Amino acid sequence: MIFPMKRLIMTALLSVMASILFADGDADFYTNQFNTAGTVVEQLAVVESAVEQSMDANEFYASALNRLLAEYPSIKAVQELAAADKIAQTLAKVLGEAQYTDAALDVWRAVTVFSDPITKAECLIALGTMQAVDFLPRVIQTLKDVNVKGPVNRLSGERIAYGAIVSLADYKDPSGYLPVFFASNGWYSNWVKKQANSTLPQLQDDPADQLITAITDPAYTYEQKLLALQTLEKSETADENKARAASSALAQGWRGSSPNPVTQGNVIQLRKLAISMLAQYGTSDEEDTETVAFLNRSYRYGADEEEQFHTIDALAKIANEDAVKNLGAYITDINERHARKVFNKMDERRIRALIIAVSDTHSQDARPYLQSVLGVDWTRPILKLAKQKMDEL
DSSP states (O other), X not given: OHXXXXXXXXXXXHHHHHHHHOTTOOOHXXXXXXXXXXXXXXXXXXXXXXXXXXXXXXXXXHHHHHHHHHHGGGOOSHHHHHHHHHHHHHHHHHHHHXXXXXXXXXXXXXXXXXXXXXXXXXXXXXXXXXXXXXXXXXXXXXXHHHHHHOOTTHHHHHHXXXXXXXXXXXXXXXXXXXXXXXXXXXXXXXXXXXXXXXXXXXXXXXXXXXXXXXXXXXXXXXXXXXHHHHHHHHSOSOHHHHHHHHHHHHHHHHHOOOSSHHHHHHHHHHHHHHHHHHHHHOOSSTTOHHHHHHHHHHXXXXXXXXXXXXXXXXXXXXXXXXXXXXXXXXXXXXXXXXXXXXXOHHHHHHHHHXXXXXXXXXXXXXXXXXXXXXXXXXXXXXXXXXXXXXXXX
C-alpha cells in the first residue's frame, strides 16, 4: 500500500501547486518536476497530476515518454517497473487522444521496448487513435505475427492482438482486413474474436478483393486460402466476385502440393470447393481458357470421382468453346474404352453425366459428340438419353 499511497499524496500536492502557480497552462512546471524526480514512482505522480489538470502539454508528454524510453533498460525494481508501465500507458493514451503524431515514433518504440503486454496494447491503440499512418504497416505486421505464433503465453498474446485489432479499427484502412479476419478465426478466446468480428465491417463493406488476395498470395497457407474461399462463398458479395475467387482458388489448388497430409488435404478441399462454385457461378470471363485448362486437370488427374463429377458440372456451366471441346473429348475417351471392352460401371455414370453436361452448354458444337454416343453399343437408357438431348439441341 506504500507505493499507491505515496503516489496519491504526491499527485495531490503537485496538482495543488500547479493550479496555483501555473493556471495559464504552462507545462514547464511538470517538465521540471519530471526531470528532477528521483524515482520512476515520482515521475508517475508528475504525469498523473498533469493529466488530472487536463494540461495542454503534448510536448511535455512526448518528452516524458522519450526520457522514459531512455531510462527503461536500467529500471530493475518491481515497483519501478510497474510505475514505468503505468507512465507509458498513460502517456500513450493522452498523446493518442491528442493525435500528437510527432510522438508516434516513441509510441511505437514503447511497443517494442516494453515487455508488459498491456503496455504494448495501449501503445498500439494510441497509434490508431492518433492516425499515425506511417506506422499502420507495423501494427498490421504485429497482428500477423501474433496470429501465427499462437499461445506461447496465451493471455499475453491475446492482449497484444486485442490492442492491434482496436488500433486497426481506428485506422479504418482496408489493408488491415486480412489480419483481423484471420484473428476472428484464430486461436484466440472469444473476447478477442468478438472484437475482431465487430471490427471487420469497419474496414471493408465487401471483402472480396481482400479474400481473393489471401487466396492468391503465396504468403498465406492453404488452410488460410481455404478459409478465405469458404468465407467468400457464404458472403453476400456479387456472383462475379465468387466466380473470380473460384477461378483463382482452382489455380492455386493445382499450383500447390505438399507431403504433409493435412496441407495436401487443404489443397484438395480448396480445389473441390472452387470447382463446385464454378459449377454454380461460372467464370467472370466468358473466354477464360486458363480455368478450363485447370478443370481439365481435375477431370483427368483429380483426387477422386467427386472432383471429376463436379468438374463436368463446372464445364457445363462455363459452356465456352474450350469447355465444350473438353466435354466432347471425355465422351470420345469413354466411347473408345467401351469399344475396347475396358469400360466399367463408373464409366456408365460418367457418360450419363457427360451427355447431360454437353447438352446443357446449349452449343450446336455438342451435337457430333451426342451423335457419337449413338454409334456405340451403350445400354438402351444411355442411348435414349443421348437421342433425347440431341433432339433438344
